Amino acid sequence: MSILVVMEQRAVAGPPAWNRMSWETLAAGQQLARELQQPVSAAVLGQGIEGLAAELADKKLEHVYAVEHDLLKDYTPDTYTAAVRQLVEQTQARIVIFPHTYQVRDFLPKLATALGRVAVSDVVAHRIEDGKLVLVRQLFQGKLNVDVRFNGEPPYFASMQAGAYRADRIEAGSAAVEKFAPQLTPSRIKPLEMFREAQRAVDLTAAEIIVSVGRGIKEADNIPIVQKLADALGAELAASRPICDSGWLPMERQVGSSGQTVAPKMYLAVGISGAIQHLVGMKGSKVIVAINKDSNAPIFEVADYGIVGDLFQVVPALVEEIKKAKG
Amino acid sequence: MKIIVCIKQVPARDSQLRVASSGAWIQDADLSYEINEPDAYALEEGLQLKEKHGGEVVVLCAGPARAAQTIREALAKGADRAIHIEEDDLGAFDPLGAARLLAAALGPEKPDLVLTGLQSDDLGYGQTGVILAELLGLPHATIIMQVEKQDGTIRVKRELEDGWFQHVEMPLPALLTIQSGINKLRYATLMGIKKAKNKEIRNVTAAGLGASAGAASIQLSRVYLPGRSKQTQLFDGPPKEAAAKLVEKLKFEARVI
Numbered sequence: 001m002s003i004l005v006v007m008e009q010r011a012v013a014g015p016p017a018w019n020r021m022s023w024e025t026l027a028a029g030q031q032l033a034r035e036l037q038q039p040v041s042a043a044v045l046g047q048g049i050e051g052l053a054a055e056l057a058d059k060k061l062e063h064v065y066a067v068e069h070d071l072l073k074d075y076t077p078d079t080y081t082a083a084v085r086q087l088v089e090q091t092q093a094r095i096v097i098f099p100h101t102y103q104v105r106d107f108l109p110k111l112a113t114a115l116g117r118v119a120v121s122d123v124v125a126h127r128i129e130d131g132k133l134v135l136v137r138q139l140f141q142g143k144l145n146v147d148v149r150f151n152g153e154p155p156y157f158a159s160m161q162a163g164a165y166r167a168d169r170i171e172a173g174s175a176a177v178e179k180f181a182p183q184l185t186p187s188r189i190k191p192l193e194m195f196r197e198a199q200r201a202v203d204l205t206a207a208e209i210i211v212s213v214g215r216g217i218k219e220a221d222n223i224p225i226v227q228k229l230a231d232a233l234g235a236e237l238a239a240s241r242p243i244c245d246s247g248w249l250p251m252e253r254q255v256g257s258s259g260q261t262v263a264p265k266m267y268l269a270v271g272i273s274g275a276i277q278h279l280v281g282m283k284g285s286k287v288i289v290a291i292n293k294d295s296n297a298p299i300f301e302v303a304d305y306g307i308v309g310d311l312f313q314v315v316p317a318l319v320e321e322i323k324k325a326k327g
Numbered sequence: 328m329k330i331i332v333c334i335k336q337v338p339a340r341d342s343q344l345r346v347a348s349s350g351a352w353i354q355d356a357d358l359s360y361e362i363n364e365p366d367a368y369a370l371e372e373g374l375q376l377k378e379k380h381g382g383e384v385v386v387l388c389a390g391p392a393r394a395a396q397t398i399r400e401a402l403a404k405g406a407d408r409a410i411h412i413e414e415d416d417l418g419a420f421d422p423l424g425a426a427r428l429l430a431a432a433l434g435p436e437k438p439d440l441v442l443t444g445l446q447s448d449d450l451g452y453g454q455t456g457v458i459l460a461e462l463l464g465l466p467h468a469t470i471i472m473q474v475e476k477q478d479g480t481i482r483v484k485r486e487l488e489d490g491w492f493q494h495v496e497m498p499l500p501a502l503l504t505i506q507s508g509i510n511k512l513r514y515a516t517l518m519g520i521k522k523a524k525n526k527e528i529r530n531v532t533a534a535g536l537g538a539s540a541g542a543a544s545i546q547l548s549r550v551y552l553p554g555r556s557k558q559t560q561l562f563d564g565p566p567k568e569a570a571a572k573l574v575e576k577l578k579f580e581a582r583v584i
Binding site (some may be wrong): 004018019063069078101103105106107108109110112114117119120122129137138139140143144145146148150152158181187188190191192194195196197215241242244247257259260263265266267286287288289290294295296298300302303305306307308309314317318322326 | 338340341343344346353385402421422423426429435439448449450451452453454456458460461462466467468470481483485486487488489490491492493494495496497498506507511542543544545546547548549552553554555556558559560561562563567569570571573574575576577578583584
């Protein structure tokens with residue numbers, strides 16, 4: 001009867017290392033534990049993970065489970081589902097939370113289905129109402145929020161969005177590391193090498209000012225309109241995913257969960273609605289400016305300054321004013 | 328190769344969404360609808376695989392009568408036939424219930440490959456494909472950027488975070504969830520639109536499939552506009568005026584120009 005946080009590690013060209021979103025999820029787990037007055041434990045899966053498990057031993061946790069097996073060395077949805085399922089059944093965890101990573105998206109729905117449950121994915125906040133957990137997630141690419149409750153019996157499963165909880169709120173303590181050896185059979189799925197495409201020629205993370213363009217630009221021929229704005233500001237030009245998908249700008253200029261994560265002095269979002277996949281890549285920017293025709297666009301939730309209007313009129317006017325201001 | 332592509336009809340991307348007075352969902356009476364974007368890429372991938380390896384592309388869609396329009400468009404692009412699970416109240420189904428519906432229609436077809444988009448633009452659970460794979464007992468991979476058919480197996484390129492990718496191999500039949508941008512979408516040709524009129528759309532119902540919403544294990548209790556995490560200073564008026572006010576703030580308040 002407890003809360004279980006399933007941490008994520010990955011070994012790419014070296015020993016297993018944390019996916020840092022795991023720490024935010026651990027903070028979420030500790031917060032839930034306080035509010036629901038239940039104990040919280042954490043688990044890490046893999047092979048050769050003693051070092052990582054030891055890092056959890058000085059956190060305020062009831063148990064730390066090191067779930068080790070040769071077949072967990074390389075991730076597959078089959079082996080990870082089986083291992084977490086066995087751990088959940090063994091520990092009788094009531095609420096099981098995960099970081100909302102690409103890996104979790106690959107196996108959590110399978111795990112929940114195997115137990116006849118539905119996981120609440122991509123949680124951005126929570127509240128406790130009458131002792132019951134209410135999770136908040138987004139709909140329509142962030143345009144609306146929805147409160148979600150669990151029906152029926154636990155275990156309840158959820159994955160937490162990047163940036164929803166703060167890793168610096170983790171409470172220290174001490175916990176004994178326990179080994180858990182799952183019974184596994186080889187997966188039908190064969191994971192092969194991990195790789196990166198050609199080296200990035202553009203390092204957006206070094207830019208002081210970024211002008212980023214989204215679907216609102218409508219067609220490739222309109223890109224020079226925002227290029228002029230970038231030039232006037234001495235900024236790098238970047239884009240949201242759909243622009244790069246369409247080949248209007250190269251993939252290396254993409255900001256968001258599948259592209260680069262940036263935190264410049266100023267981020268100017270032009271015609272970008274602000275789906276969560278984009279926001280996680282830029283919301284750490286010091287000053288955020290948004291230009292969008294829809295006043296309800298989620299980009300305005302994170303913007304410091306904004307103009308609601310037609311970018312084809314606003315951007316040329318802005319270029320003129322910037323030139324004037326810079327003299 | 329028999330390929331089934333699951334598609335969903337969702338409100339058009341630039342829709343002005345308003346919360347219904349019940350607070351339970353949006354006002355959907357006056358919205359226009361389109362294919363869920365990642366599903367359009369899944370359909371395109373299915374069509375390209377068929378062109379390379381032969382076989383059949385079957386489109387499967389659960390939704391009310393209006394979804395027939397989206398199904399026709401998929402047929403016009405080149406899908407061979409379609410199955411429409413006509414269900415007015417899909418909202419009563421949680422992701423597991425909805426996937427059970429799809430599984431009931433899909434199972435007897437015995438496909439070699441099932442494709443879905445990686446997530447829907449409306450509910451955005453990003454789970455239907457993986458749940459479906461589990462219900463059908465198929466191996467799966469998600470967020471796929473490349474599909475290569477080999478002898479009895481497929482090799483796919485999975486997108487990971489932060490610019491990383493991974494190749495994964497698995498036996499057929501299998502299920503893949505497709506990422507936007509994997510390919511270049513085609514437009515329906517006039518000939519395609521004409522041909523689509525004679526293609527089969529088989530209508531089935533949840534009851535006919537022996538599936539029901541059952542007891543949902545999660546419940547959406549209230550839909551609302553998100554609060555702002557920051558106090559946004561908005562400038563309006565004619566573009567020139569708004570631009571001048573913004574630049575003044577950026578120069579003298581934020582000091583970034």
